[in-house]
Amino acid sequence: MTLSPKERAEFVNNYTRALISAWSSEEFSQRLAQDPRAALAESGIELPANSTVDIVRAIPDGPREGSVDIQVELYERGLENGHFEFRIPEVPQVDTAELSESDLEGVAAGDINCCCCPCCCCT
Template identity: 40%
Template sequence: MAFTDDRKDEFVAAYTQVLLASWSDDAYANRLDENPRSALAEAGLFLPEGVAVQITRADTASDDPADFESQSTAVRLERQVQRYVEGLRTGLVVLHIPETPQIDTSELDLDELDEVAAGVVSCCCCPCCCCG
């Protein structure tokens, strides 16, 4: 069976749900490790009978972690799609679950806040209401 754009979109949507659930719910992340087929189905990712699944928390396609981190999200996602398609063909789907992204929650200092609140405008385009 060909891997159509619709099937790719379905995979990407389900894989995204897997990532979000894994990053936000420790119980789901544990289920993903203990019973991946069931946990993937919870997120809408159903694997055909006879296809095994392996969850990795490290990028196994490269020996250099910096190589993975230097790639754009789109490149990493496309790599996962390729792994999924290959896994459907070979009978072993390997899904990479990246580490939970860290969000900078530090507070702005007074100078940074002043820049935002004061409305510093550096307009380089056509006249608009913010340029005067």
């Protein structure tokens, strides 16, 4: 089954809500592990009563494996076969390494390399 653009947008919004809840609430993350159907329903994702649900926390390597497109495909497949897989990775880790003195000097001196195309704000 292929979702309509409206259904896809609604699913992506609800899936995003589930991700944010899992990352920001240990309580929600535990409910997701213990009763995924109920936790997903809290996020707006209602699943058929007779379906199975797997929550995958370790995302396979690959350029598309953690993408929303893959999750949409898995959801569409679940609508067809009754087995849903939701990829909800652990909380993303942010590199908290401090800037070096030379990094700070470059920023303070305005030595910033712009990554956008030349425009009035970069020239």
